[in-house]
Amino acid sequence: MKSRNRLLEFSPWLLGAACLLLLMLLAFFAVSNYQREKNLIIGTLEQKGLTLIHFINSSVRESLRSNMQGSGEWIPWDTHLKSALSLAVEQPGVDFVAVVDANNNVVAQSKKDEFSTQQIDHAVSSVAALLEKETGRMWLSRVVEGEDNRKKFLFVSRHLQPPPDERGGQGGGLMGLMGLRGYGRHMPHQQRFQQMRNELRRVAGLEPKIVVQLDFEQFNAPLTKQFLQIVIQLVVILLVGFGGTLSFFTLRGLKGTERKLGSEQAFIESVVSSLPVGLLALDREAVIKRCNRAACEILELEEADLIGKQEKDVLPWEILGLSLDQKVNGSYRVDREVVLGFTGKQSKDLHVSARSVVDGQGNYAGEVLLLRDLTEIKFLEKELRRNERLAAIGKMAAGVAHELRNPLSSIKGLALLLHSGDSTEDGDLDRQVTSQTLIREVERLNRSIGELLDYAKPAQLQKEPVVLRDLIEKSLELVAVDAAPLNIVIEKDLGATLQPVLADRDKLSQVLLNLMINSMQALEARDNGLLSVSLAQHARMQKIIIRDNGTGIKAENLPRVLDPYFTTKSRGTGLGLSLSAKIIEEHGGALEIASEQGCYTEVTVSLPESEV
Numbered sequence: 001m002k003s004r005n006r007l008l009e010f011s012p013w014l015l016g017a018a019c020l021l022l023l024m025l026l027a028f029f030a031v032s033n034y035q036r037e038k039n040l041i042i043g044t045l046e047q048k049g050l051t052l053i054h055f056i057n058s059s060v061r062e063s064l065r066s067n068m069q070g071s072g073e074w075i076p077w078d079t080h081l082k083s084a085l086s087l088a089v090e091q092p093g094v095d096f097v098a099v100v101d102a103n104n105n106v107v108a109q110s111k112k113d114e115f116s117t118q119q120i121d122h123a124v125s126s127v128a129a130l131l132e133k134e135t136g137r138m139w140l141s142r143v144v145e146g147e148d149n150r151k152k153f154l155f156v157s158r159h160l161q162p163p164p165d166e167r168g169g170q171g172g173g174l175m176g177l178m179g180l181r182g183y184g185r186h187m188p189h190q191q192r193f194q195q196m197r198n199e200l201r202r203v204a205g206l207e208p209k210i211v212v213q214l215d216f217e218q219f220n221a222p223l224t225k226q227f228l229q230i231v232i233q234l235v236v237i238l239l240v241g242f243g244g245t246l247s248f249f250t251l252r253g254l255k256g257t258e259r260k261l262g263s264e265q266a267f268i269e270s271v272v273s274s275l276p277v278g279l280l281a282l283d284r285e286a287v288i289k290r291c292n293r294a295a296c297e298i299l300e301l302e303e304a305d306l307i308g309k310q311e312k313d314v315l316p317w318e319i320l321g322l323s324l325d326q327k328v329n330g331s332y333r334v335d336r337e338v339v340l341g342f343t344g345k346q347s348k349d350l351h352v353s354a355r356s357v358v359d360g361q362g363n364y365a366g367e368v369l370l371l372r373d374l375t376e377i378k379f380l381e382k383e384l385r386r387n388e389r390l391a392a393i394g395k396m397a398a399g400v401a402h403e404l405r406n407p408l409s410s411i412k413g414l415a416l417l418l419h420s421g422d423s424t425e426d427g428d429l430d431r432q433v434t435s436q437t438l439i440r441e442v443e444r445l446n447r448s449i450g451e452l453l454d455y456a457k458p459a460q461l462q463k464e465p466v467v468l469r470d471l472i473e474k475s476l477e478l479v480a481v482d483a484a485p486l487n488i489v490i491e492k493d494l495g496a497t498l499q500p501v502l503a504d505r506d507k508l509s510q511v512l513l514n515l516m517i518n519s520m521q522a523l524e525a526r527d528n529g530l531l532s533v534s535l536a537q538h539a540r541m542q543k544i545i546i547r548d549n550g551t552g553i554k555a556e557n558l559p560r561v562l563d564p565y566f567t568t569k570s571r572g573t574g575l576g577l578s579l580s581a582k583i584i585e586e587h588g589g590a591l592e593i594a595s596e597q598g599c600y601t602e603v604t605v606s607l608p609e610s611e612v
Helices: 002-008 014-069 077-089 122-133 168-170 174-179 190-206 217-274 293-299 373-420 426-456 469-484 505-522 576-586
Strands: 094-100 105-107 141-144 151-156 211-215 278-283 289-290 333-342 345-358 364-373 463-464 490-495 501-502 532-536 541-548 591-598 601-610
Touching: 002 532, 014 151, 014 190, 014 211, 077 174, 077 190, 077 501, 141 373, 141 490, 151 505, 174 373, 190 211, 211 364, 278 293, 289 426, 293 364, 333 505, 333 601, 345 373, 373 426, 373 532, 463 469, 469 505, 469 532, 469 541, 501 505, 505 576, 505 601
Parallel strands: 490 532
Antiparallel strands: 094 105, 094 211, 141 151, 151 211, 278 289, 278 364, 333 345, 345 364, 463 501, 532 541, 541 601, 591 601
């Protein structure tokens, strides 16, 4: 599989070039083989033509010799030639044989295929003219197309019968040629010898050429067949190469498409898995086909518990009944908020969206369920309403406090007046004690009203760069004096000096002192009390963590500890933690409390780092 994938990495043009090279090599060898076969056939036909011409010359010579030796009537050379041509044309594959003069006029011809005129056709004339130009050649051959559109083989040769040798006399070249050496001296009549001499001179003056036309079609058919086979083979190889290259391109394109689809599918899988909203995809049979991690977390189920299961078998009834009525209508879209209960666990508020999926024909093809956990949002909404209610109460309390301060001032003035009178009598002493108590209670009530007003009105922060490490050190120095008599051990882990934060130094110091004093008060009943303070940095937030191993806070009281006037101590107004949380929130931070009754209490103050 790896080698196949590695093969696909090569350029498809390499395959095309290899196929083209193979095609060229095969074409070269095929054409060479075809040409060699054709040359062999032409050579064979040329040999046959030469043999026929030798046959004609031998026949004419033998006929002339017999005529001269005989006592019969003298027969002209043309008659002897026609007789030889007639014998030659009887050979298989010979169409016609003719003798033409220098002007291409027919001197003699075979009887098998007579010329229509005494002038040979253009093809023969052209070949004869070529031979006439090439004086050094004795013969010439060509493959031409006949009048019947059939291939013909033309063989044109100069006449091989030599002219009479004058120097040979009666016993010279002519008689030697005819095999009649010495015949002229013994022949009773010299007339026949002279006729022969004149006849041969006349023939030599004609400059005769022998034309042999052979049937090439019987050889052309195999050549044509072979040529067609070569063409078919080349076409097949070309098609195979083209098909292979095209297949390679197609396969490579498919692989590229598969990789692209795989990448897109992986991207979609990543997007679906990363969605903060739960997603369930069901087919037309209500079988769950897809789910993401958020859906599993919301339903508190594993993916294996959902995939491939019927929705009625795994989904809560609160979700099942959401779209049951609409499914019969095909397309639907339903949004609803439901409360999902879990055995032994806190219930969850969900916003469920049911969307039908339809195919191209508009038929119902499945369903998509979107689950959004609203538990935290509902909690925040509840907290917001609570804070709004507290804000309204705070405004109302502030108004009441203003109204109370005026009569308190009058009451305090009268109490001071009573206290400043003569105290020599017993009644006067009782009056002074009563007035002192009245003054003390009025002052306490005035302080409470002041704290209430501080909590109700927005704080005016005087922000400046504050190094929290230094601020914590100073706060610990102040509480260390009170911690020593109570045998409280103070531990600190402040780490390296961090970047300063923009804050109101006095307000932050007030918050830290309040939190440390609360921890020390929780450690009063402990023999081995431990107060630890640490400073850390996380996500551009600096966190101050104050922890003690005191009495802790009951679980039912933990959500209310930041409420105004809520306290579990015998002394105090219950505004300390509320005011501290308000100050931290006004700095853009947060105050969080974690506790377990009888074990520990941990308060985390988070403040944002200042922008550089």
